[in-house]
Amino acid sequence: MAIAALQTDNPLLSKMLSFVVLATPLGMMELAVYSISMSRRYLLITQIMKKNLTKRDGLTGI
Numbered sequence: 001m002a003i004a005a006l007q008t009d010n011p012l013l014s015k016m017l018s019f020v021v022l023a024t025p026l027g028m029m030e031l032a033v034y035s036i037s038m039s040r041r042y043l044l045i046t047q048i049m050k051k052n053l054t055k056r057d058g059l060t061g062i
Helices: 002-009 011-015 025-057
Strands: none
Touching: none
């Protein structure tokens, strides 16, 4: 999102390729935050699925 905001604000950046902007400190930080959030989402979804399966099947402690 920050990269898109920078590209709309600066016409020179809008002509550059997006992955070139990722080489900046802001781009690296955004990439790190995105990857951390994706891994946390996966962990959350697996925990919710395990909880739903145990409730539905009557199993406990899994």
